[in-house]
Amino acid sequence: MGRLLLSEWERVWQRKFTVFLLLAYICLMFIMTMFLKTFGEQTIFYTPLEKETLNSLNFMWFSLKEMSIFLAIVIFPILFFESLIGEYASGAYRMVLIRPYERWKFLLSKWVNQALLIILFLLITFIYSIIAGKIFFPEAHAVTLYHDPSLHSELEAYLYAFKFYGVFLIIQLAALALSSMIAAIINSAVFSFLLLIGFYFGVLYLSSGKIKFFVLPYQTIFNILSGHGSLLEVLLIFIILISGYAFSLLYWMKRDFLV
Amino acid sequence: MRLLISECERLFSRKLIWLLYLAIPLSAFGALQYHLKRNHEVGITSPEYSSVYTFPVNALHEMLPFFFNLFLLVLIVLSVTEEYRGGELRLILIRQYSKAEVFFAKLGAVWLLLLAGLLLFYLSSQIIGWLALTKVNAIYLFYHQETFSVSEVFFYIIKFYLLTLVTLSVLIFVFFWIAIISPRVTVAMGLGIGYLFLSITFDIIMGIIQTHVNSPNLLVLFLMNFTITRVEFQGIHLMLANPFNFMFFSLVLAVYLLLFGMLSFFYFTKKDYYY
Numbered sequence: 368m369g370r371l372l373l374s375e376w377e378r379v380w381q382r383k384f385t386v387f388l389l390l391a392y393i394c395l396m397f398i399m400t401m402f403l404k405t406f407g408e409q410t411i412f413y414t415p416l417e418k419e420t421l422n423s424l425n426f427m428w429f430s431l432k433e434m435s436i437f438l439a440i441v442i443f444p445i446l447f448f449e450s451l452i453g454e455y456a457s458g459a460y461r462m463v464l465i466r467p468y469e470r471w472k473f474l475l476s477k478w479v480n481q482a483l484l485i486i487l488f489l490l491i492t493f494i495y496s497i498i499a500g501k502i503f504f505p506e507a508h509a510v511t512l513y514h515d516p517s518l519h520s521e522l523e524a525y526l527y528a529f530k531f532y533g534v535f536l537i538i539q540l541a542a543l544a545l546s547s548m549i550a551a552i553i554n555s556a557v558f559s560f561l562l563l564i565g566f567y568f569g570v571l572y573l574s575s576g577k578i579k580f581f582v583l584p585y586q587t588i589f590n591i592l593s594g595h596g597s598l599l600e601v602l603l604i605f606i607i608l609i610s611g612y613a614f615s616l617l618y619w620m621k622r623d624f625l626v
Numbered sequence: 627m628r629l630l631i632s633e634c635e636r637l638f639s640r641k642l643i644w645l646l647y648l649a650i651p652l653s654a655f656g657a658l659q660y661h662l663k664r665n666h667e668v669g670i671t672s673p674e675y676s677s678v679y680t681f682p683v684n685a686l687h688e689m690l691p692f693f694f695n696l697f698l699l700v701l702i703v704l705s706v707t708e709e710y711r712g713g714e715l716r717l718i719l720i721r722q723y724s725k726a727e728v729f730f731a732k733l734g735a736v737w738l739l740l741l742a743g744l745l746l747f748y749l750s751s752q753i754i755g756w757l758a759l760t761k762v763n764a765i766y767l768f769y770h771q772e773t774f775s776v777s778e779v780f781f782y783i784i785k786f787y788l789l790t791l792v793t794l795s796v797l798i799f800v801f802f803w804i805a806i807i808s809p810r811v812t813v814a815m816g817l818g819i820g821y822l823f824l825s826i827t828f829d830i831i832m833g834i835i836q837t838h839v840n841s842p843n844l845l846v847l848f849l850m851n852f853t854i855t856r857v858e859f860q861g862i863h864l865m866l867a868n869p870f871n872f873m874f875f876s877l878v879l880a881v882y883l884l885l886f887g888m889l890s891f892f893y894f895t896k897k898d899y900y901y
Contacts (some may be wrong), residue, residue, distance in 0.1 A: 449813070557700055557703050572656075
């Protein structure tokens with residue numbers, strides 16, 4: 368199983384596009400920082416009505432807030448579908464399936480690898496935000512949080528950042544479960560990409576903006592961490608998480624890979 | 627000519643394209659739902675009010691950045707990247723056509739399908755509007771002070787759809803270039819959606835910068851209107867408002883056409899397809 372994981376990881380990084388995505392993401396983060404520094408006047412918005420001043424501590428989670436839409440809609444779907452559908456559609460995956468592992472272990476190795484990729488991107492964002500926060504934004508030793516005007520110490524700030532990134536990770540794992548379910552049924556990469564993006568925006572539109580954690584994850588995360596999280600969203604995240612993985616495992620086991 | 631017909635046939639044979647054409651009346655219906663709500667909020671004197679006569683324009687203006695861009699991206703990715711990387715393009719190149727002729731045939735096929743899509747959208751939005759919306763006598767349009775009569779609005783609709791076709795035709799070249807440089811179909815889709823996303827973000831950021839620099843800064847103003855999504859969101863209405871805007875946005879589109887037309891043509895014709 369470990370060797371399967373390693374082989375999957377190698378195959379992900381052998382594709383030059385993954386490296387390109389990572390570098391482009393870091394460039395974009397830098398451009399975002401420069402924009403916030405020169406034109407942002409050190410204010411950043413939780414919602415169009417509520418704002419906050421940027422400092423070196425809260426830049427940790429505000430940098431993820433700014434990049435979250437790009438990650439959720441562009442970068443992670445590319446990575447998910449390249450792994451889940453790309454190899455299957457081109458026929459290259461048959462060479463991997465020759466190896467003597469049980470069928471479900473292959474799917475599990477894909478999931479673990481994609482989860483590790485998500486964690487890698489989040490780690491890079493975190494490290495970048497700490498460094499850039501110290502360089503570009505005013506030094507702070509206490510922060511205020513969303514709907515919580517009392518001051519919190521540095522340690523509490525790091526804890527909040529960890530929770531922020533953690534909830535975003537869970538939301539993206541639900542997105543991975545959804546992508547996995549789509550990829551298990553549909554063989555065309557174009558259609559599945561369209562279906563995923565269409566599902567994200569369709570759910571947002573049909574629920575009149577109540578279910579927004581796919582497209583606008585940061586609003587949901589701020590709400591959840593301040594205690595005002597909507598039960599509907601949290602329930603939906605866990606339902607998608609569990610049912611997505613269960614259904615895709617079921618379809619994967621029955622699938623004929625020799626086409 | 628036969629190559630063009632074969633390209634069209636191959637595109638039409640894909641079930642995803644049928645699904646997209648089925649989605650066009652549905653998107654017109656979705657635009658109707660939005661406008662029914664919006665009509666209550668704005669009065670009859672607002673340009674945003676959709677009567678029977680202005681609904682085709684307003685609905686297209688809603689659906690253009692979100693639906694038709696993706697429609698175009700899917701068409702081009704299916705036509706170019708999937709055939710190239712799937713090995714089907716080699717079978718077309720067996721025929722005695724040059725790569726440039728294949729390039730223009732693919733372009734023509736995508737353009738014809740886009741035209742069909744726009745016509746279908748106009749028909750479905752006009753029918754849906756005729757069934758669901760009210761008739762008004764004096765019609766207000768964006769960026770115009772005076773009111774218009776029904777026949778004048780009809781010509782406005784024709785001009786609007788023509789300009790949309792031109793804008794989307796320029797976007798075809800951009801997506802063509804993205805499709806030809808992508809090593810895989812997922813990469814092509816991702817880069818296309820990433821391009822649209824970055825384009826919209828650029829517009830928003832330039833808008834924010836605009837409010838921060840003092841006195842109308844020409845460079846910021848110029849850059850703000852330089853993306854295709856900007857033309858889609860506001861540019862077409864602005865183009866039909868006065869000739870200066872028309873010249874400016876035509877220049878923007880011409881620059882994109884020149885740049886991406888040359889890029890896509892040279893990439894397509896210089897690539898080695900025989901591996």
